[in-house]
Amino acid sequence: MNRLADNAERVPVLIAGGSLVGLSASLFLGRLGIGHLLVEKHPRTSHHPRGRGNNIRTMELFRTAGVESAIREAASVLADNHGILQTPSLTGTEGHWLFREMDPGGKAARISPAGWCLCSQNDLEPVLLNAAQELGGDLRFSTELISFEQDAEGVTATLLDRRSERRSTVRADYLIAADGPRSPVREALGIGQSGRGELFHNVSITFRAKRLADAVGDRHFIACYLTNPEADGALLPVDNQESWVFHAPWHPERGEPLEAFDDERCARHIRTAVGMPDLEVEITGKAPWHAAERVADHYSDGRVFLAGDSAHEMSPTGAFGSNTGIQDAHNLAWKLAAVMGGWAGPALLETYGMERRPVAQATSARAAARSAEHSHPGYSAPATEDRGPQSNVMAVAMGYRYVRGAVAGADPSAPAVPDHFTVSAEPGSRAPHMWVHRCGVRLSTLDLYERTCVLLTGPGGAAWHEAGRRAADALGVPLDCYRVGEGPDHELAPEPGTDWAELHGTAPDGAVLVRPDGFVAWRAERSVPDPEAAMTRALREVLRLEA
Numbered sequence: 034m035n036r037l038a039d040n041a042e043r044v045p046v047l048i049a050g051g052s053l054v055g056l057s058a059s060l061f062l063g064r065l066g067i068g069h070l071l072v073e074k075h076p077r078t079s080h081h082p083r084g085r086g087n088n089i090r091t092m093e094l095f096r097t098a099g100v101e102s103a104i105r106e107a108a109s110v111l112a113d114n115h116g117i118l119q120t121p122s123l124t125g126t127e128g129h130w131l132f133r134e135m136d137p138g139g140k141a142a143r144i145s146p147a148g149w150c151l152c153s154q155n156d157l158e159p160v161l162l163n164a165a166q167e168l169g170g171d172l173r174f175s176t177e178l179i180s181f182e183q184d185a186e187g188v189t190a191t192l193l194d195r196r197s198e199r200r201s202t203v204r205a206d207y208l209i210a211a212d213g214p215r216s217p218v219r220e221a222l223g224i225g226q227s228g229r230g231e232l233f234h235n236v237s238i239t240f241r242a243k244r245l246a247d248a249v250g251d252r253h254f255i256a257c258y259l260t261n262p263e264a265d266g267a268l269l270p271v272d273n274q275e276s277w278v279f280h281a282p283w284h285p286e287r288g289e290p291l292e293a294f295d296d297e298r299c300a301r302h303i304r305t306a307v308g309m310p311d312l313e314v315e316i317t318g319k320a321p322w323h324a325a326e327r328v329a330d331h332y333s334d335g336r337v338f339l340a341g342d343s344a345h346e347m348s349p350t351g352a353f354g355s356n357t358g359i360q361d362a363h364n365l366a367w368k369l370a371a372v373m374g375g376w377a378g379p380a381l382l383e384t385y386g387m388e389r390r391p392v393a394q395a396t397s398a399r400a401a402a403r404s405a406e407h408s409h410p411g412y413s414a415p416a417t418e419d420r421g422p423q424s425n426v427m428a429v430a431m432g433y434r435y436v437r438g439a440v441a442g443a444d445p446s447a448p449a450v451p452d453h454f455t456v457s458a459e460p461g462s463r464a465p466h467m468w469v470h471r472c473g474v475r476l477s478t479l480d481l482y483e484r485t486c487v488l489l490t491g492p493g494g495a496a497w498h499e500a501g502r503r504a505a506d507a508l509g510v511p512l513d514c515y516r517v518g519e520g521p522d523h524e525l526a527p528e529p530g531t532d533w534a535e536l537h538g539t540a541p542d543g544a545v546l547v548r549p550d551g552f553v554a555w556r557a558e559r560s561v562p563d564p565e566a567a568m569t570r571a572l573r574e575v576l577r578l579e580a
């Protein structure tokens with residue numbers, strides 16, 4: 034063990050970075066009872082609205098983690114904002130909606146218990162922080178990870194308290210690097226990145242302008258792409274009244290310095306872009322950021338794992354970047370809990386990058402395609418760029434799947450992100466949502482997936498249950514078993530007109546094994562002669578348990 038570690042504070046997991054992904058990791062670990070310390074070098078959560086689109090899958094995860102309603106409350110000011118408007122000016126009659134509704138056909142309500150939620154990062158992060166702290170998480174702001182070393186048993190990290198200037202040492206079993214796109218941890222590990230690199234650059238300007246709401250009127254958009262060639266950019270509401278964000282294209286590749294974006298120029302740019310030369314504009318903040326298509330070559334090195342923007346960067350169109358990061362944290366949390374709890378082999382942790390990296394590669398390409406499709410301000414897409422269809426959003430948000438990793442029997446030829454989303458219970462895909470009743474309480478089957486593996490069967494699944502329990506007991510794996518059907522032998526009653534077996538692609542005597550993160554680990558389409566042997570094989574393969 035490292036010499037520094039002798040007097041070190043001990044924690045099971047150290048999280049570097051307390052923005053959206055670090056806070057999500059803290060929440061998910063807290064829900065699973067895994068002790069951790071999160072360090073964030075800034076004194077508080079983001080005051081800048083930054084990312085804002087939380088997709089259906091992310092909201093499903095937040096629902097299971099018990100924070101969905103708190104997030105909706107924090108997001109209430111933007112609850113009626115929908116669609117992206119593209120127009121040369123806010124004052125004329127020109128312009129068209131790139132899309133008006135996130136879910137025009139109401140499909141989301143049929144496939145999920147959750148829905149899209151527009152919640153600015155500065156409103157979302159405090160909800161995650163509070164929930165993580167209530168679960169006992171130790172979250173320290175103004176605290177920077179300065180350096181770390183790892184050995185076979187753990188990670189020894191040096192921290193700096195930026196208020197007192199005091200240094201301290203922490204010894205952790207694992208380190209999660211949620212330290213953003215410039216990730217010092219990734220750099221220290223020498224992990225490279227692949228992809229097209231930087232696509233375009235923005236200066237994200239927060240400002241107040243009282244009269245702007247009059248020009249916007251009842252066009253309550255998520256974003257408005259303003260296309261005046263003299264001053265283009267994206268306008269985003271913060272409170273639909275006087276607080277706004279404007280993403281102004283910035284061209285460092287043409288030698289344009291960041292300093293050129295002084296308050297006067299920013300205000301002038303905004304006035305020209307919205308078409309209101311007399312608009313009173315008060316600039317309240319500015320931050321540069323870079324849209325890129327870049328994915329880390331490895332997601333882990335020994336006991337250190339990259340999550341969020343440290344692992345992947347994406348163009349903002351579609352809000353795929355932050356969602357992919359939150360979903361990274363969710364994928365990693367249960368695996369750490371399973372390995373630390375002794376019910377999975379250490380090799381389970383290797384499946385984190387195996388599963389998440391292909392998803393990020395496909396998703397970052399879709400994000401760039403969507404920026405091209407929508408002519409995102411500042412992005413000059415190559416003529417050859419694939420301009421993905423609108424259906425990409427649902428396919429990316431809900432259809433991503435793991436063809437290699439902690440799954441048994443997945444189709445290795447299936448794409449990580451399909452062109453179109455179809456509900457499926459094939460191994461490696463998100464388990465379908467179905468409303469059921471348990472002891473008179475209505476719940477989604479997704480609500481069952483968090484702390485244990487779950488075996489679900491239809492009315493003919495009694496043999497699977499016996500077998501599942503015996504196999505899980507013998508292997509020491511926590512497994513909850515439910516039968517979906519009418520009558521006293523069934524733990525879950527379906528709603529009229531729903532058919533568990535049909536939805537899950539099995540015969541009535543089939544079975545589906547679901548992981549704690551709600552992904553299908555394995556499926557038996559019908560009964561087999563020796564269900565206990567089949568369950569044992571599946572659990573061993575999925576959880577990397579040695580025979």
Ligand SMILES: Cc1cc2nc3c(=O)[nH]c(=O)nc-3n(C[C@H](O)[C@H](O)[C@H](O)COP(=O)(O)OP(=O)(O)OC[C@H]3O[C@@H](n4cnc5c(N)ncnc54)[C@H](O)[C@@H]3O)c2cc1C
Nearest residue numbers: 050052053054073074083084177178212213320341342349
């Ligand atoms: C100005 C701005 C505007 C943005 N706007 C949009 C948008 O409109 N749409 C969109 O989809 N996305 C946007 N993004 C990106 C979005 O915010 C990120 O995708 C999201 O925050 C998820 O990132 P993360 O938590 O992985 O990393 P980050 O948000 O980058 O957070 C990393 C955190 O790690 C901390 N940190 C780094 N090193 C250390 C260390 N050594 N010790 C302790 N702490 C450390 C940093 O202080 C930071 O808080 C924007 C980003 C910025 C900066």
